[in-house]
Amino acid sequence: MMLALDFESSPGRPVLAAEPDLGSLLARIGRGDAHALADLYDRTSRIVYSLALRMLGDTADAEEVSADVYNQVWRTARQYTPDRGSPITWLIMITRSRSLDRLRLRDSRRQRETTVDQIPDRPGDAASAEESAVLEQRAKQVRKALGALPAEQRQALELSFFNGLTHTELADRLGEPLGTVKTRIRTAIARLRAALKDEPGVAQ
């Protein structure tokens, strides 16, 4: 099962990965094709920048991380193969990793506790209609799965994913015993994945 955007199987013209798909773009980038990098940027920059902004809570930091992400893609795209997972998963994991690096360099942890309740129901107005539709569909699936979790499980999972907190840090942050936090995270992940697995729109 994979939650990554189902670019190729979307009906009609693919959205984020319009011809050629993101995998092909990565292959071209790996051969030094700057036009492909521009194309990839145009198709993925909103989710990359938005994730960095969500994790860092600062537009300047989010911009720096986004630049780092595409710089890394430019340098390492030739190492990517589809066997590693979907291209968008690869980009997201790089973005998360870079954002966590930057978070660890900062003393301030402001803007790091936004919960899913504060997430708008729809993407920003500047998204293309098609991009918005696909992102919104996936976002709804995940939001639905997250929304089905008890609040404390959802909070623990988000703090782990978006803030990079360890079990011990989570226990400190939440004021709960370490064992309780471990169980909470474990249960949250299991329920989330089970819910996503049952979603008809999630690509396999």
Next chain:
Amino acid sequence: MNRELLRQKCEDWVLGLLPEAERAELEALAASGDPACLEELRSACDDLAGLAFTVPLADAPPLLRSRILNQAREQARQSARPKASLLTSWAGWAVAACLALFGFLTWRTSQQQAGRILAAEQQITELQSRLARNQRALAIVMARDARFIRLSTGQREPVYRAFWSAPSGLVLTGLDVPPPKPGRTFQLWVVPKQGNPVSAGVFAPDERGQVLVLAETTARLEEAAALAISDEPAGGSPQPTTKPAFVGAVGD
């Protein structure tokens, strides 16, 4: 390790929750090409990465695109990229090996870059501190009201010069100063018109024999009779323990 435990470990690995020893064990298993491990890692990655799609969408700054592309073009100009044919010839083993190592390398690269960023930031901080110190010293030297005090043994070397501005501070410079003996240091003193000498800090010359001391002293210029330099035990002394080798009168 049963499949459920493997799945849980992979999920924890993706979130960075796996303890060090277990992380190394899992990465070794992935590096060995274990199909179950690779499948669970990929699946956990794909599922948990989906959380990113719940963030509020925002447009990247308009100039970011051109900045990224300019960087890429610049890098392309500066370094010849490997031929695609190399990848093709290696593809058979590289696909499996890289898949297993992908997560580990991503993590390690990010850690290394974080370390480099931290080191660079520390260096910048240090340079900024040094620059501020030098700017402050220069301001004292250039101050209109700065008094010049020469400290000398009457022989040619070494030569100390001090600049003291009441509102700005006290700077001591030295040329051709030999290093202090092991376990010893040089100490600058303000000798007041009345009372005991007041320490203005310890110092040692750099490898070129030069001294630039931005003295930390609360002594008042108008109450000072002279500056003096003595040889003291490392760390300095509350009061001079040796006869000052260099003395300079603070003139009007």
